[in-house]
Amino acid sequence: QVQLVESGGGLxxxxxxxxxxxxxxxxxxxxxxxxxxxxxxxxxxxxxxxISVSGGYTYYADSVKGRFTISRDNAKNTVYLQMNSLKxxxxxxxxxxxxxxxxxxxxxxxxxxWGQGTQVTVSS
Numbered sequence: 653q654v655q656l657v658e659s660g661g662g663l664x665x666x667x668x669x670x671x672x673x674x675x676x677x678x679x680x681x682x683x684x685x686x687x688x689x690x691x692x693x694x695x696x697x698x699x700x701x702x703i704s705v706s707g708g709y710t711y712y713a714d715s716v717k718g719r720f721t722i723s724r725d726n727a728k729n730t731v732y733l734q735m736n737s738l739k740x741x742x743x744x745x746x747x748x749x750x751x752x753x754x755x756x757x758x759x760x761x762x763x764x765x766w767g768q769g770t771q772v773t774v775s776s
Contacts, residue, residue, distance in 0.1 A: 661770030674748030683724040690744035745769040
């Protein structure tokens with residue numbers, strides 16, 4: 653069992669940056685593949701980025717590639733999402749998720765644990 657707590661969301665102007673953090677409880681964080689997803693009002697949960705257990709492999713949705721960077725610090729049980737050049741269409745609740753078999757995936761149903769989400773609002 654792992655608990656995930658996101659932080660770092662807020663209101664930012666278009667073109668600005670935010671860094672989201674996701675702190676995990678438990679001693680097995682380093683064995684989980686970690687993903688970030690987002691959900692805008694009236695839409696389904698959308699894949700944003702994923703990182704492997706070691707941090708050596710990352711994969712991004714086309715909509716954020718080149719602007720967002722996912723990283724992890726296994727010593728701190730934390731995964732990050734650095735978001736640059738933000739656009740109004742990035743506005744959503746952002747969730748981190750953990751997959752306990754350690755295999756990276758892009759579908760929400762593949763993940764076992766979820767945080768409560770953090771709101772990101774980008775104004776034009």
